[in-house]
Amino acid sequence: MAASIFTAVPCAPPVAVFKLTADFREDGDARKVNLGVGAYRTDEGQPWVLPVVKKVEQMIANDNSLNHEYLPILGLPAFRANASRIALGDDSPAIKENRVGSVQSLGGTGALRIGAEFLRRWYNGNNNTATPVYISVPSWENHNSVFVDAGFKDIRTYHYWDTTKRGLDLKGLLDDMEKAPEFSIFILHACAHNPTGTDPTPDQWKQIAAVMKRRFLFPFFDSAYQGFASGSLDKDAWAVRYFVSEGFELFLAQSFSKNFGLYNERVGNLTVVGKDADNVQRVLSQMEKIVRTTWSNPPSQGARIVATTLSSPQLFAEWYDNVKTMADRVLLMRSELRSRLESLGTPGTWNHITEQIGMFSFTGLNPKQVEYMIKEKHIYLLASGRINMSGLTTKNLDYVAKSIHEAVTKIQ
């Protein structure tokens, strides 16, 4: 057979977080714990389909008037409106002034990608391949790939995590913003920063906004955990809403994977806040062109579930309750892990475990200690030391705490 055109295609390395889960699955040790991939788990260590989701899916299944016809290119109208409303607030001036647009997308990733593709084409004149895009260090590792594949050539980092004090490096962050070229794009985590779990305080957000306004920096928010972080939708949306109230035009990539537990239905939304309705209309018309060549129109099932839930006061209340259940369990695991480590006298300080927020915690374990955890203790976490708090259960808390204690005391 003739040499193949693909002979030279190299084998790509597997995505770390998925490889971790694959290794976990193959591990035969009974004590094994998966603190890797970011999906919620119950106290029994099981995935959790939200009761309100089960209910609404049944409603959808029983509704014979529904079919599988194409959604519009920008998605299900009821989903789009409700999704943006959840983020910006019922009384959002931007919504009242009709200057909010929405693009239903495939998960948060899809929303980021559509937003990135649009910015590369249309932000600040045309052709923005050279416009700097700033991503926090660390950040979700896929942020970089999204913007690279969207065509941006100048991806930079901004300071975020202070390793020594295990908290936000606000000075470094603001410094980077002062030095960034005007009109640079900044990817901001709306809440529950992934992977550090460390968010700016409202006061710190105000400082960030002030610099960004003065230097004409574009805010692209990534909101994957609204409600899931604190248990309060409003609290978790505070930063985004503050920026809107300060008059910013911004993009917001929303995911409903975690707060609705709809991971595999790929439910996301890109919210666009503009200066006025006319600008937003033109932006949406160009978003349609981008969507049309990426996936034509988005999948219907997940959007129907979310739209149905958010537009019914009764179902919305049930959903809110389900979200709080998840957030509360995570908060409980945080306090339980911290208290165990402190009781064990594990070297170092552990208040960051409860001060951090959301699904993840940056434990502070170094790569060698992480390797020890995986190889010797069969506890799976990312090399960065990030753990998924909902991988903890009342049954495995003791084992995990003791293992961390061992790792920290035995390995330097």
Add this chain to the structure above:
Amino acid sequence: SSWWSHVEMGPPDPILGVTEAFKRDTNSKKMNLGVGAYRDDNGKPYVLNCVRKAEAMMASKKMDKEYLPIAGLADFTRASAELALGENSEAFKSGRYVTVQGISGTGSLRIGANFLQRFFKSSRDVYLPKPSWGNHTPIFRDAGLQLQAYRYYDPKTCSLDFSGAMDDISKIPEKSIILLHACAHNPTGVDPRQEQWKELAAVVKKRNLLVYFDMAYQGFASGDINRDAWAVRYFIEQGINVLLSQSYAKNMGLYGERAGAFTVICSDAEEAKRVESQLKILIRPMYSNPPLNGARIASIILNTPDLRKEWLVEVKGMADRIISMRTQLVSNLKKEGSSHNWQHITDQIGMFCFTGLKPEQVERLTKEFSIYMTKDGRISVAGVTSGNVGYLAHAIHQVTK
């Protein structure tokens, strides 16, 4: 001032424009022949029974909502490959292929386009038939490739310009990319005969072209899934390692669920693994992993013998209704007294028909009879019913006599 002041209004979608105008029309006899979705004989969307049954099975299983792998649902991708290639295919049995789940046909095409842009260094040129589906051009362009064309449709005969196609294809620079519609060419409905496919395969092999098949209508075209996949399978048997995009939007009526697949036929299983690893690297920054619902429905249907049988009957039913409407349209035109040759209406296959009507005639159809179609004279036969085919024939006769 806004960041977006300079953003131009995107041009309106021609097909959506047709539907918008249709919706506004108050004429009770109005017909929407722009719609690219199947309608039953009452003009209604049709949810297949096998789909309903698969959904009931899913509801009873109480599955979780965990992320799919990046490459999608394995049962689905394997069944998709088998459906396209045939269970006896050497390529399928040897495992020298990779199939990843894509977002219906568009998403699958785009994955392939992105993959070619990144790894196919021999050429930036994709050759499309003239005409082709309107979205092919922007998909490949957005992926960073360039578009060229080869002759395909002969407007004088409303059929295949085979000699023109062979002539053009024989001159395509070696190692360029050529896109072929596997069956039910969109928008013309004009497909090569098997003898013609054989000649196409020979010239494509001679020119050492990279073949990319778009198969959006397997089963939906002739009613026979094997017959509709014949060209794809023949090419592979001839040693042509094709790329293939599949859609389940039409043949399973799963439009809004976005079920599709992208396949690369490789030299061997090892190469397939390398290609798969790179496809995952492309997919992750697009949408991370694909949506479950449509793929699960399709997988249950394909992998459950009873449901698969039922599906084959239903997809044949849809194809047969379309074929019957074509036949009725032609016989009604004859009854109206039309002297034109309308044979192309029954010669063409699939959802669409290039009527041969000119823009002025199309405009008259819309203005005088409230019959809506695209300016190129394309009709969606799926929008024709036994209740309105007489009216349609009458109207066409009026504007062409």
